Amino acid sequence: MSLYALFGSWLDTLSLSAYLCMGLMVLVGAAMQGVGGLGYAMLCAPLAALYFPELVPGPLLAVGAPLALLAYLRERQALDVRVAAAALAGRVVGTAAAAVLLSLVDADGLAIFFALLILSGVALSLVGWKVAPTVNNLSVAGLFSGVMGTITAAGGPPFAIAMQRLPPATLRSTLGMVFFIGTLVSLAALTWVGRMGGAQWFYSLALLPWMLAGFSVSTALARKVSRDRIRHWLLGTALVSSLVILWQAL
Template sequence: MGGMVMAGACLQGVGGLGFAMFCAPLAALWFPELVPGPLLALGCPLALMTALREREAIEWHTTGFALLGRVLGTALAMACLVWLSVSTLSFLFAALILAGVALSLGGWRVDHNARNTTIAGLASGLMGTITSAGAPPFAIAMQHLPPDRLRATIGAIFFIGAAVSLVALAVVGRMSAAHLLLSALLLPWMLVGFTISSRLRRRLAGVSLRPLLLTLASLGALGVLVQTLARS
């Protein structure tokens, strides 16, 4: 568990996202007790540290629209957890993300505007609350941002969004004291991974993160499929 959390934290510290996309499918196979609550509880402070490290680069207007969508998506996810099949929704999310990646690679450019950011936030709120992996929509919507603005802005979004999702999980009985204790035990591993990412980030300064983001989005979508199949 610790090694997985450390690697995921390092990925997110370098690329701005990747923690849940890396950890969620592996946890579904080997450590199901981590999904979704404990991973969200670890991702929340990780996102805060990522945002604070490059806080001068945060796009606050983008953050606002993304959080609006995220809150709406989280509220919708609460209804889905009660009334609808999680497996069906997970398959749908994964298919839409893979389609978005394919279109992006084919030349489709997603404009970085308020509408697309809000839609990405809505999809992220749904996916993040249900599967722990809420980053793929932002990987597509923000793939053309400069690396520092991408990391800082997504960090701010994920910090507040993860906190909202944790409250939602607690309301529907999916987050307990035992889950919080497990998160606390894994916290040192997350901190080590983030520390390593700070060194790697400086070495990769000026390198486009778009290939990494689309790769992580694809792996995250495939991971959601694996996670869903493991629960079936």
């Protein structure tokens, strides 16, 4: 069976210019995540919500899953199992909660609530509040990430605050594992509530090559970025992402 037979109706509605813009967005986001551990969803989710709403949240999550797996595999020797386990436990609970909340509560209201929480955390971190990557802190961050990731496709800001003081390689590898498993759970939840169908998988497959290209670019850059720069990058991306989510919801 040809690709056109499978996806012809969606191919006919996707212009070349729109596809190229989507692809460039994914490429840059994947490169950012490959360097700093975060950045793909923080860049792509707000832009897609504005210009390509058909990508939010399912297709972005589906492309993000293999990106996260690649990040883990590249530096798997640096994985912190304790951090990953605590973050994942919270993420799974948060994702399940989001699936229920989406059927009961307005998604914009939830987005506003969590965006405000993240902005508060960033502000406290900038004035000297030190967040230790303890089991409790990571579990709470995972809970928030699960809810935010399922609702907006941007689940990184809570982890940006909780993991900002981890070594760069450990940060990238551990976040890769957490995001990979957490994203699979989010995709399952979206499928369960009927928000991940044929059209969403079409866009996911179409954007996969751009993600691979972006991650390839990041490999040469990842080892050259210092720990302090990555910490500032994490807080900055969490700040911008939360502001954009808040602006969109309002």
